[in-house]
Amino acid sequence: MKTLALSSLLACLLAGTAMADNLRVGTSADFPPWESVNEAGDVIGFDRDVIDEVCKRIEAECTVTNQAFDGLLPALQVGKFDMVISGMSITEERAEQVDFSSAYAEPPYRFAVAAGSDLAKIEKREDLEAALEGKVIGVQTGSTHEAVVRTNLPKSEPRLYERNEQIADDLNAGRIDAGLLEQSVWEQLMEARKDQLSLAGPLLSSADYAEFGNGTAIAMRKGSDELKKRVDDAVTSMLADGKIAELSSKWFGYDLSYKAK
Known part of the structure; x- marks a missing residue:
């Protein structure tokens, strides 16, 4: 037993x-x-x-x-x-x-814009921040990208998306002015959208915006x-x-x- x-x-x-x-x-x-x-x-x-x-x-x-x-x-x-x-x-x-x-x-981060946008010509972070005042920036809901925009670009309007490809599609359609994602994600999204999107400004990290995390x-x-x-x-x-x-x-x-x- x-x-x-x-x-x-x-x-x-x-x-x-x-x-x-x-x-x-x-x-x-x-x-x-x-x-x-x-x-x-x-x-x-x-x-x-x-x-x-x-x-x-x-x-x-x-x-x-x-x-x-x-x-x-x-x-x-x-x-x-x-x-x-x-x-x-x-x-x-x-x-x-x-x-x-x-x-x-x-990872490094980057802003992207529609191909042909004047924003694509901007190289310095500070200049891009100034140019984005009053603009609509696409970010994923609950992401560090959302926190970066809300904290550091208070005169811009964050538009929230569930999926990253929606940001790319709305950029191309002209419904938003810019998007913020990882550089590698933009590279993938741009492969499927030839000549539709352009990167803007420099590579970004937590040294630029602490909200990107550690x-x-x-x-x-x-x-x-x-x-x-x-x-x-x-x-x-x-x-x-x-x-x-x-x-x-x-x-x-x-x-x-x-x-x-």
Whole structure:
């Protein structure tokens, strides 16, 4: 009887461990080459490869689910997901809501405008800021780009979008004057919109606008200390052995690995 009880207890413990290692990951797959959906309906991209490698290194089975960006952290907080990876920057506001892993990447940002716009001729950040006064700037809802526009360009009007391709399409249609996204995302969007869009101003980083945050990381619920340690160790090892650089070069053509400051 004791043996049976012990066996049952052991089975329960093993089941609990297995359940703990089946992790649910949320992403917003409208952000190529960070994440997007291919013709087969699968989520692909840099972040997908990163999270697959993280899950391999922490010996976990991970299921990736696609949903709107502005709902990712609320879904994480209520327990729908165990982790979120979606080109998400570490910011003070977000860090009050969730825990972040060590940063794994740090992308440059850029404004873009419709091809032929006079704004495309502007090279300096300060000149572009002045020219954008009174203009409508497209940004993704809940993104650091929205925070940058609201904080640093108060005389401009941010227009919020659920998906990044909507920003590009409205730029081309003349419904907005500019958009703000990662440089790599513009490059992908412009590939599908030949001669429709132009980049404006210089490359931007958190040194220009603090709202861009302190690198890109994986979000977890507050109190996920054991999971966070495992993920941190995985990210640290991936930076050290060049795996992040390898995946970055695969998807972007250059290295976006986070460099400790």
